[in-house]
Amino acid sequence: MHEPVCLSCGQLIRDHLDLENLLFSAPLCAGCRSQLKPVNRHFHVEGVDILVLQEYTPFLERLFFQYKEGLDVALAPLFLEKAACFKKYPVYILPSWWEKSLQRGFEPMERILAAHGILCSCPFVKLVPYKQSSLSGAARRSMQGRLALKDLASVQPEGILADDVLTTGSTLLEACRLSGLKKAVVLAAHPDWLKENESGFKICPAPNVFRKLPFQI
C-alpha cells in the first residue's frame, strides 16, 4: 500500500496534515485545500434556489482546466467533497457540445457525480457550439435558442439541476425555465456572480435535506 499523495500538488499528504486529513481520506493536502473557498450558500435567483458549494478561485480554475481539458479524471472526486445534497433527488446535468464530449470521452459533471455514486441524466441538448469564455457579457446573458429540452425527455420537477461552474447563471436559469426545475447545485460560482447576487443570498431554515448546508447533513 502506497502512502497517499495530494491530487493537486503531488506531495505526500502526511507532510501537510490537518484535522480533515486525519479524520477522512481527503484527496487534497492541507496546503492545497486552504486555497479552496467554500461558500455553501443558497441563492434565490428568478425563482430558482441555487446552492453554491465553492467560489471559483484561480486554484479551482486550474484544477477544472486540468480535469476538463487535460482529461485528468483522477480529479473528479475532489470537486464534490460532500455529496449528500444530491442523495434524495433525481439529478440532471447540463450538456457539453457533442464534439467536445466525443473529444473528451466523458461528460465532466457526470463523472464527478459518478465518483460519489450519484447517477444523473441529461435531458437537454446544446443547439449551437459556444464557449462561455469566448462570449461577450451580453451574449452570455442571452441564452435563447442555444439550449433545448430533448424530445420525450422526462424531468421530475422536484429534481436538482447540477452544474460545475456558474459564470453568469444564464445557461442554468434557461435550463430551469425549459424544464421547470426549481433547485440547482453548482460546484463553483464566479466571484463576480456571488457579488452580484449577494442580495439573493439566504440561509434556509427549512428542515428538508436540500435546504441544509452540506456540513449539516
Place this chain on the structure above:
Amino acid sequence: MRELKCIRCGNQDPRFFHEDRGIWYCRKCIGFSRMDAGQTLGPAVLKLPVWKGEIHLDFPLTSLQKSASASALSALQSGKDVFVYAAAGAGKTEMTLASIDWFLKQGKKVCFAISRRQVVLEIAERLRSAFPGLQVVEVCQHHTDVIDGDLIVCTTHQLYRYPGAFDLLILDELDAFPYADDEVLHSLAYTACRGVKMMLSATPDAEIMHMVETGQAEMITLFQRPHGKKLPVPICRFGPLAFQLVWCIRAISRFQGRQVLVFVPRKKDVLWVCSLLSLFFSCKGVHSGTDAKDDILSAFRAGKFQVLVSTTLLERGITIGSVQVIVLMASHPVFTCASLVQIFGRAGRKFTDPEGECLCFAKKSVPSLTSCIEQLQCMNRSVCPADS
C-alpha cells in the same frame, strides 16, 4: 499492478498513475497534456532551418570568448555534451552563437531553452539581432501561436511540444527555478534532445558538477567579462531593517540619478519598499504576479524611472545597461549563494560602465552571503591573479 513507465517523463511511481476505464495514464506530467500508457511519443515534425548568413555582433568577441566558443563547438561536433561555466556577464549567450551558426548551416534543428519567460523574450531578441534574417521564434506563455521557426527559443516547460526534435539543445541557467529540482522538466529536456546539449550556468549545482566529473559533459570556463574588468563584489552592511532602509535611500541618493535595481525577498516586500522609495525617487516594482512585467522592464531599460524594486524574478538572464544593485534583507533564505551571485552579476556589464556598484544590506552575515563573496573573489582571482 504491473510496472508502468511514462515515456515522456520517465515516471515509474505507481502513486502518480491513474486508471481511467482500463487505461492507465501518468499524473506526474499531466500538466503537459495526458499521456496514456502505450501511447507513442512521435518525434515533433518541424521544418528544417535555412541559414546561410553571417553572425552580426555589435562588439567583436574577446580572444578568451573566441577560444571558449571554439572549444565548445569542437566538443559538440565530436558528439559530446558541453557545460559552459561562465561568470554572469561574461557573455554566455555570445559563446553559443558559433555553435548555433554551425548547426543551422548543417540544416540541423537548434533550440535555446531557459527557465524563465522573461529571459526567453530577451534572448530571442538578442538572437534575432545576431542572426539577421533568421526566423527566431519565442515560445512561452502568451507566445504560442507560432511554435516552429529556424531557431526556437522557449521556456523549459514548452519543451514538451518537441519530443526528439533538436540536434542541439542549449539549456541556459540549469540551476534556476523551476528547472532545477524538477524531474519532469529534466525528462522533457532529455526527450526533446536527439543530439547534443550545451548547458550554461554561472552557478552550477552539484548535479552539473557530477556530470562533468563523470565525463558526461565537457566543462569550458570563462570568468572574465568582455570589458576585462573584475566582477563587482558587494559591500555588506549589517543592521536592523530600519537601518537597511536608511542606508538604501542614502546609497540611491549618492548614485545621483543612475539607475538602481533593488532586490527584496518576497512579493509583499516589493509593494512596501516600492511605496517607501517612491517618496524619494521615481520608482516601480515588479514580481512574478505583476501584470505589466514586460512594460515595466521596457520602461526601466528606456530610463523612464530610476529605481526598480524586484524579487528574485530579475536575478538571472536580464541585461540592463548601466545599473547599480542593492539587496535588502539579504539574510533571508530566499537569497541563496547562487541567487546572490546572479543578482550581483547584473551590475557592471556594460563597456561604457564596467564598474557597477553592489551593496548588500542584511540583519546579519549568513553562509550564503559569505560563500557568494568567496565565489566572486575566486572568479576574479582566476582572471586577475596579480590582484589577489
